[in-house]
Amino acid sequence: MLGAAALTTLTACGAAPEGEAAAKGDGAKAATAASAKDFGGMDALVKAAKEEGALHVIALPPDWANYGELIKTFETTYGIKIESENPDAASADEIAAVKSRKGQKRAPDVLDLGIAFARSGAEEGLFAPYKVEAWDKIPAAQKDEAGRWYNDYGGYVSIGCDAKRIPNCPKTFADLLKPEYKGKVALNGNPTKSGSAFGGVYAAALADKGSFADIQPGIDFFGTLKKSGNFIPVESTPATVEKGETPISIDWDYLNAGYADQFKDKGVDWQVAVPTDGVYAQFYSQAVNKDAPHPAAARLWMEFLYSAEGQNLWLKGYARPVLLPAMTADGTADKTFVAKLPAVTGTPAFPASAELDKAKATLAEKWDKAVS
């Protein structure tokens, strides 16, 4: 425990003086509430959250899946201030923040995590079980039975392409191997670190006779792409997309579609295609910190995200919210946003936990050799 103690001491150096536990009176109740009913209904939850007055979030980039507008809408609707810390942090940073700031006022209230981190965090007992009003509509495969985490939004691996620089935009992974794309194909980072780059390798594996249990063909695919000179290891970002340094970028469809909107005025014709030969979708998961300093506000944020309004805001950012099938059925999904989503054929399948772990282990072992 020495290590943890040392880290806590260091973190504490920069911390603001600790106040009383955030919510007075109903604090204990809010911290254990497992649904809005435990508060005595939504109105009571809103009241308790307003009393807390603040929500501390981490790792929510405003230009990612429309999080900027989600945050603004929540603030104006409920008059609760959102303190957004380190928007570009990774899932591992979120878990580290929960652990190292236990009991502090600056600990994150809610988390948006990669699925593997949601599972391991739940096992370590870091999350509070909470079931939103729409709980029953979330497909069983996409939630933890106890309500410690559930998927929030996701997307497909897609190929973004700068049509002004590339005469024929690639539509499939097989296309990417053509000599005309020499020095043009990029991933969103290093797949041993970036979730979307990992998705890209997984999708390439599926396109090339691989399976959820066998990611090796995907690693080999990028090895071939590197040898042919098509693959460039530079991490694609909004800046490299705008400057044309990564004219073809494999990334989540909601990010690629977002770039298309963002750079239309700047003369970039960014086209997005979900490759038909390697269809891979992945969802992120939402969870409440067990020791959330603003427990009621954290729960209200969850209710907001899983309300029709919150889900439609994700949809507006081209992300596919977890309730989309249910909302399409009952007519609450915003049809104009649904129509703008990149076209996909078939329904997504998801790897089992063990398959995912195996794929990651293989990737960590083999990726460097394949592309260096």
Add this chain to the structure above:
Amino acid sequence: MSSASSTPTEETAGGHRRRRRGPRTWLAALPLIAFTGLCFGLPLGALLYGAVTRTDPGTGATTLTGEHLGRSLQGPYLGSLVGSVQLSALTALIATVLGVLIAQAVVTSRSQALRNAVLTASGVLANFGGVPLAFAFIATLGISGVVTQLADLGGLGWNLYSFTGLAVVYLYFLIPLMVLVILPALDGLRPQWREAAQNAGASGLRYWRHVGIPVLAPSLLGGFVLLFGSAFAAHATAAALVGGSVPLVTLKIADALSGNVLVGQENVALALGLDMILIAGLVMAVYLPLQRRSARWLR
């Protein structure tokens, strides 16, 4: 010469007084020692502890293990350590040679304007690193970079996103750093030594072989060690430029410590950090005794 003659008396006086003043001097250094202990000792302790223990997520029990250190010296992790050492040693060597040549040109030119210009530029460039540097290079020498397009470097086989490309980027801040470090040492080479050598009939080459280089050697090595460390610890530039395709230990630590993909790798990252400290320590062990020797000549 007056300073040389006065030195012995100063030393005896100092030595005499030091014995009586000993405990008080030590007390004055206490805040520094406390600060160092807190800000370097604690993280180091945490690093050491994490590198050799494992905590079970379910029970919270902590056990001692050599597993993390073992893994940090195998497979891709070992590859990244080797890659980092290769890149750092190569770039530090090139930058040492080029840096000395530039600094010597400045010293021999005796132009104050040139000296000021080179020192200012070096001061700025030596601190130009991270993502801004990576983007500056992407814009000029990347695939669609200005210079690449104008000179058709792509056709000549140039690729910024490779080991060579990364080495060029590193040299961009390492050479100025070497100029800054070595210039005072070159200034310290007294003209009298050269005159004495000439009077004794030595050629320029002989002077450098028997006087210049031996006196400078510790400073050169010191500069090399500094550059090595600087390149060894660099992270952001490489992360933005080459991702995982040039294996580097700092990138591996970042992957394991703060990623969206690999879960539960924190301890291996700490073990890698420990490996880095050990390598840096080894290099320093060569440098320190020599540094003491150079101090005798260059004052």
